[in-house]
Amino acid sequence: MELAEILPEKAVIACSGIKSKRELLEVLAARAAELTGQDGDAIFEALNQREQLGSTGLGNGIAVPHGKFAGLGDVVAVFARLDHAVDFDALDDEPVDIAVMLLAPMGAGADHLKALAKVARVLRTESLVEDLRRTSDPAELHAILSRPLASTQAA
């Protein structure tokens, strides 16, 4: 599975003026609601519930908030690039400026985890993250994220 398959151009956003973790989750949930036609508040609730279990901040300014949601056909992703990093209670206490939200349908046990592992692996490619931090244009961000992993992964 490539990231591009679950991340259409409409799902990539560059946002400014976000001041808190809560606001970031709300923005992600709202975009996910637009993409799927589901209720944004309910999506936010699902993400928030997962955060209660422990922050999804991976460290190095990256977070992967995720959750399960009834009524989806497939895994849904939203990418957000923030102009100002916000505190996310991440493992290394670094504020977060790159977030990838993943929502999975209720029954999708393994798919959900595979997508999660994939996203986390893509985001540990340092050169890719550097490129993502260099631009705030959604189309460009999408292009960077759609690059095949083999050409970006050094190891």
Add this chain to the structure above:
Amino acid sequence: MLDLIFPAFLIAAGLVLVSVMTSALAFRFGAPLLLVFLGIGLLAGEGGLGISYDDAESAYFIGSLALAIILFDSGFDTKLRSFRQAAAPAITLATLGVAMTAGLVGVVAHYVFGLPWLESFLLGAIVGSTDAAAVFFLLRVGGITIRDNVRSTLEVESGSNDPMAIFLTVMLLELILSQEAPGALWQDLLYGFVVQMGLGILMGIAGGYIIVAAAKRITLEGALYPIGVVSAAICLFGLVGMLGGSGFLAVFVAGLVAGNMRITGHVGLRRFLEGLTWIAQIAMFLTLGLFATPSEFLDIALPAIAVAIGLTFICRPLAIWLCLLPFGYQRNETAFISWVGLRGAVSILLGIIPLAGGLENGQQLFNAAYIIVLTSLLLQGWTIRPMARWLGLIVPARIGPVERVGLDLPGRADHELIVYRVVKDSPVLQGERLPRWARPSLVVREGRSMRYQFAGRLQEGDLVYMFIAPQYVRLLDRLFASPKKLTQDDADFFGKFSLDPAKPVSALVDAYGLRAVPEQHLDHSIADFMKQRLGGTAEVGDRVNCGSVDLVVRDIGTQGEIKEVGLAVDQMESQPHIPLFLSGGEIWNWIKKRTGSG
């Protein structure tokens, strides 16, 4: 004779000096020191500088004395906590494991060398033990943190397995020399085992307690304590040996008792033993290096290397696997314990016994043992770190570097004086408060000392003096550490996400649709669930599988409670898949599957 005194001093001390100087090289390149010292001995010997030394009896005498001191020290240094943690598997390895390795190597040697069976087993026994000095050096000085249970197992095994190898060697040699009927062999072995080990353990415990009690009662000049303790230990070694027990086991056990009972003058003794052990090791390795005649090695080099390879890749792994089967070790842990089977000085020392005993093939056995040890040191000694990394057993550092010095307080076991240097960007500089129990007493700033209360805010470069109980040092380390960047290793080892261990298991199950968790655990907290699955005690790095995700212990508190939990979502990729060393659980599952379907 008198003329020779000065050249002898010059040469002997010169060799020790060269050994000491070259140790810096070994530290830098991570080579086993033993290899360096042996090399110096070899270079100075008949093959090199031409110092001729071939008196088997004095070489054995020096070696035994040195080994007794080394074993007392390694017992003294073994924490009872790690001993308890790993006692059962490690002692199985140190007894049964050594016997099995010796037997298997004997089979290989019988076919490779064409020696008679008993002599083949004798060679197996000679190279049967893992060298404590080499293992300790590579695990401690290497600057890596290996998972606790693996490390304890290796330390206790290597520290306590020499007596078994010595016992087997001596017994087999006696059997060969006495030409007794093989029927009595098992009886003799068993009887000898019970007497040697039984006496060794009992007298070791008694001796340890007597030494501690005596040190407490008798008031001496400070510097005399260590000398008294060490000579008492050597007396014990001699006495137990005279009575027919294992003196080596006795000094190891006595050291274990003395080191963990907080003997009077513990700090001084610690220092003294450290120095004494170094000199014992250097003396032993140099003697053994000088004693060998490398020119004779060529004749048997190939078959000996073949035996060494058989030992490394077949005999030890097989013995370790069978011994550890009941103890639930993971595949990669078993693989690592097999790999860290470094042979060492003890094997060479034991190689002298047949020579000193006048066995016809003695020289051949000694040379073979020597080559096996060298091969093992070269092959395994250099590769321990990459192997540990490949097997995923290195625990990534949790915090950045800390500048800390600790001093034991005389007469007090429950507190230490700890000095930290305040480093840039550490949490204390960011305004984290020192806990009250830290008892900060003194701050030294730019060479001026002041009381903590009047020092105001801490500044970079300050030295802070505190009196605390040793178990809290870890907590303070966190406050004084420079920031640590999260690395890839960290995510691989501990999982990418962190979880709150106080949350109920049901929340986790809901979030990930896990089905592998039995219903009765759903109300428990994640920490309790993990602890139960881990059999009551958790240590950093422990993993609990929950179907498609793994829970990993990230941190534990001072009471052993789980404080941080990691969540690994792609557990398959973080560890290499080793086709060997099935664990007990895996074999059980396989049997169940076969019988269930068939």
